[in-house]
Amino acid sequence: MKKYFLYELKKNAFAIGVIAFVVTAIYMAFVLTTFQSSYDINANVDVIAFIGGALAVCIPVWAFAYKMKKRSVDMYYALPLKRVEILAVKYLIGLLAIVLPFTVAYWLGALATFVKVSEANPDGMGAVYYIPYYFAALGAMLCIYSVSAFAYTRANRIIDGILFIVFWMIALALVVLFINRIVGAALGYDGFFGFVYSENPDGYYIFPTCFSPIAPLDYATRFFRAQLESNALISSDWFVFRNQRINMGVGFALTALCAVGANVWLFLGEKRQRAENVGQVSESAFGYKVMIPLFTVCLIGIADLIPLIALVIVGAFALTAVYRHSVKIGVKQAVVYAASVFVGITVDLIIRSCV
Amino acid sequence: MIEAKNISKSFGKKLVFDNADISVADGSICGLVGINGAGKSTLLRIIAGVLTADGGTVTVDGEPIYENKRVKRGLMFISDDPYFDFDINGEKLGKFFSVMYDMDGKVFGHYVEKFSLDLKKPLRNLSKGLKRQIFIAVALACRPKILLLDEAFDGLDPLARLEFKRGIIELQESGSTVVISSHSLRELEDICDSFILIDRNTVKVCGKIEDALDNIFKLQLVFKDGMTKDAFVAAMTAGGEGVPSGADGADAVPFECLRFDTLGRVVTAVLRGDKNTVMTKIDGLQPIVADEIPMDFEDYFIEEVRRADGEGR
Amino acid sequence: MDNGKRSVYLTIVSDIKRQVALGLLQNGDKLPSCRELALERGVNPNTVQRAYGELEAAGVIYTVPKKGVYVGGGKVSIAALARERLAELKSGGLTKAELSEIIAELYGNDTEGTI
Numbered sequence: 001m002k003k004y005f006l007y008e009l010k011k012n013a014f015a016i017g018v019i020a021f022v023v024t025a026i027y028m029a030f031v032l033t034t035f036q037s038s039y040d041i042n043a044n045v046d047v048i049a050f051i052g053g054a055l056a057v058c059i060p061v062w063a064f065a066y067k068m069k070k071r072s073v074d075m076y077y078a079l080p081l082k083r084v085e086i087l088a089v090k091y092l093i094g095l096l097a098i099v100l101p102f103t104v105a106y107w108l109g110a111l112a113t114f115v116k117v118s119e120a121n122p123d124g125m126g127a128v129y130y131i132p133y134y135f136a137a138l139g140a141m142l143c144i145y146s147v148s149a150f151a152y153t154r155a156n157r158i159i160d161g162i163l164f165i166v167f168w169m170i171a172l173a174l175v176v177l178f179i180n181r182i183v184g185a186a187l188g189y190d191g192f193f194g195f196v197y198s199e200n201p202d203g204y205y206i207f208p209t210c211f212s213p214i215a216p217l218d219y220a221t222r223f224f225r226a227q228l229e230s231n232a233l234i235s236s237d238w239f240v241f242r243n244q245r246i247n248m249g250v251g252f253a254l255t256a257l258c259a260v261g262a263n264v265w266l267f268l269g270e271k272r273q274r275a276e277n278v279g280q281v282s283e284s285a286f287g288y289k290v291m292i293p294l295f296t297v298c299l300i301g302i303a304d305l306i307p308l309i310a311l312v313i314v315g316a317f318a319l320t321a322v323y324r325h326s327v328k329i330g331v332k333q334a335v336v337y338a339a340s341v342f343v344g345i346t347v348d349l350i351i352r353s354c355v
Numbered sequence: 356m357i358e359a360k361n362i363s364k365s366f367g368k369k370l371v372f373d374n375a376d377i378s379v380a381d382g383s384i385c386g387l388v389g390i391n392g393a394g395k396s397t398l399l400r401i402i403a404g405v406l407t408a409d410g411g412t413v414t415v416d417g418e419p420i421y422e423n424k425r426v427k428r429g430l431m432f433i434s435d436d437p438y439f440d441f442d443i444n445g446e447k448l449g450k451f452f453s454v455m456y457d458m459d460g461k462v463f464g465h466y467v468e469k470f471s472l473d474l475k476k477p478l479r480n481l482s483k484g485l486k487r488q489i490f491i492a493v494a495l496a497c498r499p500k501i502l503l504l505d506e507a508f509d510g511l512d513p514l515a516r517l518e519f520k521r522g523i524i525e526l527q528e529s530g531s532t533v534v535i536s537s538h539s540l541r542e543l544e545d546i547c548d549s550f551i552l553i554d555r556n557t558v559k560v561c562g563k564i565e566d567a568l569d570n571i572f573k574l575q576l577v578f579k580d581g582m583t584k585d586a587f588v589a590a591m592t593a594g595g596e597g598v599p600s601g602a603d604g605a606d607a608v609p610f611e612c613l614r615f616d617t618l619g620r621v622v623t624a625v626l627r628g629d630k631n632t633v634m635t636k637i638d639g640l641q642p643i644v645a646d647e648i649p650m651d652f653e654d655y656f657i658e659e660v661r662r663a664d665g666e667g668r
Numbered sequence: 669m670d671n672g673k674r675s676v677y678l679t680i681v682s683d684i685k686r687q688v689a690l691g692l693l694q695n696g697d698k699l700p701s702c703r704e705l706a707l708e709r710g711v712n713p714n715t716v717q718r719a720y721g722e723l724e725a726a727g728v729i730y731t732v733p734k735k736g737v738y739v740g741g742g743k744v745s746i747a748a749l750a751r752e753r754l755a756e757l758k759s760g761g762l763t764k765a766e767l768s769e770i771i772a773e774l775y776g777n778d779t780e781g782t783i
Contacts, residue, residue, distance in 0.1 A: 007454045011447075071438040078403040078432035078503075079455050080424050271422075275405050276366060384712055520710030528703070528713070545676055545711045565718065568675050575759070646759035649674045 001085045008093050020101035023051050027105040031112045042228040044113065045133065048106055049221040052137055053214055055098045056144035057165060060152045063094030068158045073278045084270045091149065091266075098145060099138065106134055126227050133224035140217035143259040144169075147213040150262030154284035156277045159322065164282075167291040169212055172254065177208040178298040182347070185354040210251025213258060219248060281325060288323035292316060293340040300344030301351065309348065313341055356381055357402060357501065357532065359558075362411030364397060371397050375411075375558040377551050379534060384527050386543035386564070387536035388656055389553035395536040396435060398553065399503045402534065403432035415501065429500030431456060433490050435509065445474035445489045449496070456497035463496035469518050484510035488519075495522040500531055507535040508542050520546045544652035554660055567655055571613070572630055576622040576637070577644040584615035587624070591636055598628060598636050608632045613662050623648075625658050676711050680719035688728055688739055689749040699729060699737040 030047045066072045066086070076086055110130045117127075151168040155161035209215055283289060296316040303309045320337055321327045329337065357379040364372045371394040379385045387395050400406045401413055404420040404427055412419065415426045439448060449463055467474060470488040478486055487510055494502055502523075508516055523533050523546055534551075537543055543550065544564060552560040560567065576582070591598055591610060598610040610633060614625035621644075626633055637645055650658075674682070687693045699705070702720060706713040720737060723729045730740045754767070 003454050007451065011451075069438070071434065071436055074400060074403075074405055074432070074434040075438040077405040078400075078427070078430070080427040080430070081455075082422055082424060274407070275400075517710045521707050524706055524710070524713060545709070545715075548712050548714045565675075565677070565715075644759075648759075649678070651675055 001081065001089065004081060004085070005089045005092065008089050009096070012093055012097070016097045016100055019055075019097060020104045023055070023101040024105040024108055027051060027109045028112060031109045031116070034116075042113070042225055044109065045221055045225050045228065048102075048109055049137060049217055051105065052098070052102045052141045053144060053217050055102060056141040056217075057148050057169065059094045059097050060145065060149040060165070061158065061162060063090050063097065064149060064153050064161075065158060066090065067153060067273075068156070068161065068278065070275075070278050073275045077275050083273070084267055087267065087270050094149065095142075095145065098141060102138070102141065103134075106130075106137075126230065129224050129227040133220065133228070136220040136224065137217060140220050143216055143255050144213050146259035146262040146266075147255075150266045151286065153266060153273075154286040155282040156280050157282065160282040160287060163319070163322070164284075164287045164291070167287070167295070169214055171291065171294065172211040172213075172258075173208040173215075174295065174298045174302075176211045178301045180208065181302050181351060185351040207247045207251070210247045211254060212251075213255050215248075216252050216255055219252075281323065288319065292319050292323065293336060295319075296337075296340035297344040297347065300341070301347045303348075309345070312344070316340065357413075357415055357534070358417075359398075359402070359408075359413045360411050362401065362408040362413060364394070364401065364406070364408050370556050372408075372553075372558075373556050375553075375556075377558050377561045379532055379549065379551075379561075381532055382527060382530055383549050384523060384533045384535070384547045386540075386547035386550040387534055387553070388538075388540060388543065388550060390660060393553040394556070395553060396505050398551075398558075399432065399505050399534065399536060400434075402501075403430065403503050405432070428456070430503070431494055431497055431499035431501070432503040433494050433505065433507075435506035437486070437490050439478045439486075441479065442477065444477050445472055445492075448478065448489060449474070449493055452493045452497055456499060458493070458497045460496070462498070463492055466492035466495055466518075466522065470515060482510070484512060484515065487511060488515055491519055491522065495526055498526065498529060498531065502526065502531060502533045504533070504535045507537050508539045509537075516542060540653040540656055541651070550652075552656070552659060559659065564652060568650065568652065570629070571625065571627045571650060571655055571658065572633075573614075573623065573625045573648040573650050573654065574637070575644065575646045575648055576624060576642045577620050578622070578640070578642050581620055582617070582622055584612065587615060587622075587640075588612050590640055591633070598632055613658050625650075677715045677719040677722070680705070680709075680711075680716060681722050684719075684723055685726075685728060686749060689746050693739045695740055697739045699739065701736060 027044070027048050030044050034044060064087075066076050077083065079086070110127070114127050114130075147168050148165045151164040152161035155164050209218070212218075277283075296312065299312040299315075300309050303312055316337060317329075320329045320333050324330060324333060357377070359375060359377045362372055362375050363370075375398075377398075387398065389395050397406065401408050402420065404422065407421050414420065415430065418426050420426050420430070443451070445467070449458070449460075452458055453460070466472075466488075470492060472485070472489055472492065474489075478489065481489070494504070508519070511519060520542070523535075527533060535543065535547065547564055549563050550560070550567070551558055591612075598608045608629045610626070610628040612624060612626055614623065616623045634645075684693070684699070693699070699720075700708065702713050702716045705711075706716045709716075720729065720731070724731060728739070729737055731737050754762075757767075
């Protein structure tokens with residue numbers, strides 16, 4: 001297995017180098033062209049955070065592509081390696097393809113920023129915060145990578161896998177949003193996020209964005225950006241409200257839990273993955289089976305506007321067609337589809353009657 | 356020895372095998388035959404440890420194959436359309452397999468030269484036959500104890516086929532077992548000593564080619580007063596199960612009439628049984644003409660599968 | 669070579685018989701070993717072994733242990749070969765009249781002659 005890892009490392013060194021180069025070039029372009037003031041220039045951590053997040057979401061698609069084609073499965077699974085060993089090697093290579101390019105871009109960008117800022121404004125920057133932010137961002141990216149890798153490998157085709165990643169990046173936040181709307185309606189508000197929030201800043205409102213696997217990276221970036229800009233430990237306005245901190249705590253803990261669970265399940269469940277399924281309909285409970293009805297109900301519930309609801313209904317059908325590999329979705333799926341649309345609309349009508 | 360006992364396999368509702376048994380002796384070159392969709396690839400993928408059988412056991416020297424590194428280190432599978440990464444060329448492919456198996460670079464070089472392969476060209480730009488040749492060179496160089504080849508001769512030119520067959524023979528001489536699936540039965544007949552015939556969701560025959568060919572023969576017969584199948588079989592077996600061999604008719608030799616086509620007075624019959632006994636008996640029926648038409652493996656295959664067709668309806 | 673409708677081992681047997689009959693192989697000539705012939709033709713060595721076994725039983729060849737396989741006995745005559753081939757052709761529908769015609773064509777009017 002070690003031999004195989006070294007082989008993969010050598011084989012992918014060039015690709016990882018290219019990713020590092022491209023990512024660094026993009027980040028440096030932002031850093032070098034930004035106006036030279038300490039305030040502006042640290043806005044670039046948004047860019048590196050976006051790059052890091054994008055890598056963590058996209059790299060699994062590449063790293064685990066070997067599981068998605070019958071031809072490649074025939075090759076890999078006949079090799080004198082346990083499946084979990086192949087998975088581990090691919091997982092590590094994927095991780096390196098995220099960490100290495102991110103690290104190179106991050107520190108080169110930090111260095112350039114530091115040089116530029118100290119020329120313009122010698123004491124306007126808390127450069128030391130680049131160090132904790134680096135680790136915080138990496139940790140947050142690891143969470144995204146874990147969840148993405150897990151969601152992707154539940155699928156039997158690349159397109160399904162990509163959709164599963166999208167589902168998982170949104171699902172929890174969507175559910176929270178849906179609950180918000182219901183609770184909001186129950187309390188007599190016309191349940192719109194901003195509205196409820198501004199009316200009751202310290203009230204019952206739960207921030208949905210805390211519950212996405214992307215949230216830790218997002219919040220860490222906001223937090224450290226504030227530190228970098230002011231050169232002193234402050235709370236940005238995102239951290240003002242007490243219940244927001246609770247939200248964050250719960251949301252991040254949930255994400256961390258998801259990440260740990262995803263990794264454990266990914267490796268322990270590898271034994272039960274069947275080569276027979278490759279290229280077939282993705283029947284995993286972590287995929288379409290649960291996600292389409294969930295998204296249908298939640299999205300109809302929060303869409304509010306009739307055209308948006310119509311769009312969701314059409315979209316749900318399109319997804320079902322992708323799921324079944326055919327527009328003839330079959331009786332069972334048609335029932336599931338009709339039921340979720342019905343539930344969604346019923347909920348929507350109840351909400352409307354409340355507010 | 357590769358052994359599969361009582362294996363069954365379905366994909367969803369589609370049954371591929373039921374109750375299939377195979378056994379391939381060490382050092383044997385075994386041809387895997389069957390009509391399209393019979394399940395040849397599925398069987399190879401099960402032996403290769405890619406798929407699991409739903410029921411039954413598949414073992415190499417008594418050890419199960421699935422997820423068994425020790426067995427798989429000596430086992431290599433080249434599928435009908437082998438996978439390779441986008442940027443891979445012959446050289447990189449060799450490197451990859453040398454990480455996985457105990458590959459002999461010299462042997463690889465030997466076959467690269469024999470096939471005049473360009474190792475620098477990406478595999479995706481090569482024709483099907485050339486791709487296959489590279490994979491064959493790699494497989495032969497890895498000297499696996501068990502080599503599984505799906506659609507082995509597909510796309511190979513006659514020279515490459517010959518070279519490939521020579522390579523397989525050399526591999527077998529070093530003690531390896533080779534299982535080859537193919538539709539070119541002529542090639543299989545050349546190179547194989549045993550075969551597995553898959554038909555009707557099961558392994559129908561698993562044995563030596565020479566035994567199969569020795570006990571089946573095709574005759575052109577003309578009888579003076581014509582002949583029907585029932586009358587012929589009745590006359591041959593004297594009403595019993597087989598052909599009576601001794602003078603007293605005590606020891607019946609197994610006999611089967613696989614085909615009995617009449618065109619005018621000319622009968623084309625395909626029979627199974629001990630040739631001498633059967634011929635002696637036929638002579639006793641005093642046909643005007645009794646000529647043997649030679650049969651090769653392909654004819655044998657057609658007769659076996661056709662017979663099943665007849666039974667099926 | 670043969671018409672391809674014969675098992676591999678029978679092809680080898682008849683090839684060698686013909687070569688011996690035609691004098692291409694003479695008594696005492698060494699034949700390729702099983703392995704050599706197998707590799708040359710790309711056929712299974714066991715098949716060659718079987719063919720050699722049959723030839724040996726027919727007295728066409730003999731094996732000297734550890735040295736090789738040699739042509740010997742020379743029991744295959746051209747006449748026997750011709751008989752064998754003609755028997756095949758006869759079963760294929762060749763009539764006596766046709767055969768006579770061919771013989772006349774090949775040998776001319778010379779009753780004792782060679783080509």
